[in-house]
Amino acid sequence: MTYTYKCNKCNNEFTIEKGMNEDIEIKCECGNTDVRRIYSVPKFKINCSGFCGKINK
Numbered sequence: 001m002t003y004t005y006k007c008n009k010c011n012n013e014f015t016i017e018k019g020m021n022e023d024i025e026i027k028c029e030c031g032n033t034d035v036r037r038i039y040s041v042p043k044f045k046i047n048c049s050g051f052c053g054k055i056n057k
Contacts, residue, residue: 001017001018001019001020002015002016002017003015003016003017003018003037004037004038004040005026005028005035005036005037005038006035006036006038007028007030007032007034007035008032008034008035008036009028009030009032009034010028010030010032012028012029012030013038014028014029
């Protein structure tokens with residue numbers, strides 16, 4: 001999975017690819033480990049003509 005982080009020191013935004021259960025140290029390019037994760041809306045669309053299409057009818 002891809003996660004986006006923002007450094008609290010230099011405000012740099014960067015992405016890291018890691019597993020959900022993988023525990024690694026997140027470090028900015030400036031060397032700072034004080035970072036916070038930026039949450040965003042998942043980018044996917046559900047196309048459904050079966051049960052989902054009959055809900056609004």
